[in-house]
Amino acid sequence: MTPFKDWLEDTSEKIAKYKKSFTKAESRKYRLDFLERVAKRLNEFSSMCGECNQYKGEITTLLNNLEGLIKLSPMATKDYRNKISAIVSHLRKKHKLIPAGTYTAIGNGAGVALGISLGAAMDNIGAGIGIGAGIGVAIGAALEAKAKKDGKTI
Ligand SMILES: [Zn+2]
Numbered sequence: 001m002t003p004f005k006d007w008l009e010d011t012s013e014k015i016a017k018y019k020k021s022f023t024k025a026e027s028r029k030y031r032l033d034f035l036e037r038v039a040k041r042l043n044e045f046s047s048m049c050g051e052c053n054q055y056k057g058e059i060t061t062l063l064n065n066l067e068g069l070i071k072l073s074p075m076a077t078k079d080y081r082n083k084i085s086a087i088v089s090h091l092r093k094k095h096k097l098i099p100a101g102t103y104t105a106i107g108n109g110a111g112v113a114l115g116i117s118l119g120a121a122m123d124n125i126g127a128g129i130g131i132g133a134g135i136g137v138a139i140g141a142a143l144e145a146k147a148k149k150d151g152k153t154i
Helices: 007-021 024-029 032-045 050-069 074-095 102-122 125-149
Strands: none
Touching: 007 032, 007 050, 024 032, 032 050, 032 074, 050 074, 102 125
C-alpha cells in the first residue's frame, strides 16, 4: 500500500469515473455525489479518529466493487446503501455532522404539521398549511444555512 497515493484524490477519481459511465439515475441510486462528500469528511477526521480511518478502507472496497455490484442482486445494493448509512451515522454521532438537506426536510415536515393545526384552528386547512409550510421552509432554510456556515453538513 506504500507509497500511498493520496486517498481522497484516488477516491475522487474513482467516483468521477463511475459518474461518467453511470446514468444519472444510477449515480443517484449509488449516491455518488454524497459519497464524495462523505469521503472528504472521513479524510479530515481520519488522522484523529480510528473509526473514520477504518471507514476509508470500507469506501475503497465499496468503490472497487461497485462496477460488479450494479449487475448483482438488489440485496447487494441494499448492503451498499446500508454501509454508507453506517458511516453517516458515525459522522452524525461522533462528529456532529448532518447530511445536507436534513434541516430543510425537517422544516418542511414540521411546517406542514404546524399548518394542519393552524388550519384546524382557523377552520381553513388549506390556508393553514400554506402559512405553516411557509414558516417551516423559512426555519428549515435558516437552520440549514447556519449548519452549512458552521461546516456541519456533509
Ligand atoms: Zn470518526
